[in-house]
Amino acid sequence: MSAAFLPLAEVNVEAVVIFAIVVGITLAITYWASQRTTSTTQFWAAGRGITGVQNGFAIAGDYMSAASFLGIAGLIFLFGFDGFLYSVGFLVAFLIVLFLLAERMRNAGKFTIADVLSFRLNERPARVAAALGTLVVAAFYLIAQMVGAGVLIQALVGFDFNLAVALTGAFMLIYVVFGGMLATTWVQIVKAGLLMTATIILSIFVLGKIGWNPIDIFNDAKAQSDSPEAYLLPGLRFDNPIDTISLGLGLLLGTAGLPHILMRFFTVPDAKAARKSVGWAVGLIGSFYVMTTFLGFGARALLGEAGTTGEVDEAGNLAAPLLAQNVGGGAGSIGGDAFLAIIAAVAFATILAVVAGLVISASGAVAHDVWSNVIRKGKESEHEEILVGRIAALGIGVIAIVIAIIGGEDLNVSYMVGLAFAVAASANFPALLLALTWRRFNTTGAVTGVLFGVVSSVGLVLVGPDVSDNPVIELTQPAIISVPLGFFGCWLGTMLGRTDTKAEHKFEELYVRSETGLGAEVGEAAPPPREPRRRREPTGASR
C-alpha cells in the first residue's frame, strides 16, 4: 500500500496500474499509427487528415502541460490571485494565433515554420534561422517538462527521479519514432480527454465538499492562507510591475511562436479546419483554466495549512494531487488513494503528450529543414527524410533525457518554460508575422530578427536575477525588452540587407496563397489508407 502522506516512501501500486493502462492505450495507438506512416506527409503532418475537432483536442493536449495542470494549481495555491494571471495569459494568447497565424500557416506552409519563411526568402539561411528558433524553444520547453516529469513521478508513484525521466523519455520516443505525427496527435487527443474529465470530476468534488457555493471557495481559501489579507490581491508573487507586464507580453505572443503548436495546423485538410480547431482549442483550454480556480483556490481552502507544513512541495506542484486525495476521502482511504493515483496517471499522460509534440517539432527542424533542404538540398528520398527524422527524434530525446538527469530535480522548471515562451515571442513570432505580411521583408531581416530575438531573450535571463548572482538587470521576464528587439532586428536586417532577387521569390505568391489558400498543400489522396498497403510482397521480384 501507499504511504499515508506524500511524498511516498515506496511505490504506489494503484498509480502504477493506472499508468500501465494509460501507457498501454498509447502504445496501441502508436502501433496502429506506425502501420500508416509511410510518407513524409504522414510522418510530419499525419497525412493532413486530422479533422478540425480532433485537432482542437490535440492542440489542447499539446498545449496544456504539467506546468498548466499541476503548476498553475500550485501557483494559485501558493500565491492566490497572481497564479491566476498565468491562466489568463495562456488563454488570451490563442486570439493572436487565431487572428494572425492559424489559417495563414495552413495555407502557406508544409511541415515546419521554416517552410513558411523559405517560401519567399533565400531558402538556406531562412531555414537555418527558423530551425534555430524552433530548436531553442523546444530545448528549453522539453528539458523543463522532463525535469517536471521526473519530480512528479518520483513524488506520486515512488520511482526514482532518474528512472522516471528515462521512462518518460522512452515512451515519448516510441510514439514519435514509430508513430510520427499520427501517433503524437492521438496521444494528445486522448490526453486532452483524460485531463478535461479528471479536472471536471475533481472540480465537482471540490465544489461538493465546500458546500456547492462557489463563492465560499474564495472565503475559505482566504481564511486558510497564511497571509489572508493579501491572498486574493495581486502582488504575492510579482512585486515588480514591469515583470508582471513583461510576463503578460511573453505569454500573449509566445504561444504564436511555439513550433509544436504551429505545426499542428499542418495536420488538417485546409484553412477552415485550422481555424475551427482553434475554436475548439479555445473552448477546451478556456474551460480548463477556469477550473484551475477550483483546483488552486480549492486546494488552499481544503488543504489549508498543509502547504506550509511541507506536505505540498515548495513549487506547489503537488497541490492538485493532494487535493484529489483529500476530496476522495483523505489519505489512507480507498477513495483518496484511488483518486490520487488517477490524477497522477493523468499528469503523466499530460507530460507524455506535450513532450511528444515537442520532439516531433524539433526533429522536423533537424530532418526536414536542416538535413533535407540545407545539407542535401532536396536531393534525398522521402524514405531518407523519414529515417533521418526518426534518428533526429532519437538524438534529441536522448540529449533531453541526459540533460534532465544531469541538471537534476533542482533545475528551475518555471523559468525554463517562461524562457521558452519569451524566445518564441521574440524570435519566431516576429519573423513569421513579417514574412507573411510585410512586402519589403527579406532574408537578412529574418536572420537578424531571429538572432536578435534568441540572443536578447536568453541573454537577459542569463544576466537577470534568476540565474546571475550579480544581476545586471532587475528583470526576471525578458519579453518586454526582447520582443521589441526581435522586431527591431527584423527591421534593421531588412534595411541593411538587400533583396536577393535570384534566391527570393516575390511576396505576392505567399501573400495571396496565405490569404486565399490557392496552391496550398493538399493531404494524401486517402487520409488514412482505405486498404492496408502492402509494403513488401514476399514473392515480388524486388519490392
Add this chain to the structure above:
Amino acid sequence: MAHDPRGAESASATGGAEHRPDVNWQAAERSSEFQELVHKRRSFVIPALAFVFFWYFGFIALASYAPDFMGESVIEGVTIGYVLALSQFVMTWFLAWLYLRRAERVFDPLAEAAAAKALEPRGPGEAGRPEAGRPRAGNGEVRS
C-alpha cells in the same frame, strides 16, 4: 504537374512548399476580390486586436499598479480582480466565436472568389460576384 504533391517526384515530398509559376500572382493580388478580402479581414482583425491589447494589458496593469482596487469585493469573497480575470475568458470566447462566424460568412466566399479569379485564364471575366457582401450584422449574442 510539378505542383501536385501526390505522385510528384521525391524532391517535392521532402522539399518546401511548391511554387505555382502558372498563376499570375501579381494580377491576383491586384484583383478587386483579393483587395476586398484583405480589407474586410483587416477591418475586423485590427480593431479586435486593439481591444484585446487594451483589455488584457489594462487588466495586467491594474493588477500591477492597483492591487487594492483589484482586491475590493464585488460580492463577499469575489474580488474585482477575479471578475476582470473572468472577463478575459469571456472576451476570448466571444471574439473567437465572432471571428469564426465572420470568416465563414465573409472571408471564405471572398477568398474563393479571389482564388477563382486568379485561376481565370485571361480577360476581365464575368465579375466574380462576391455573395459575401450581405451584411449580417452581429447581434451581440454572447456564448460562454
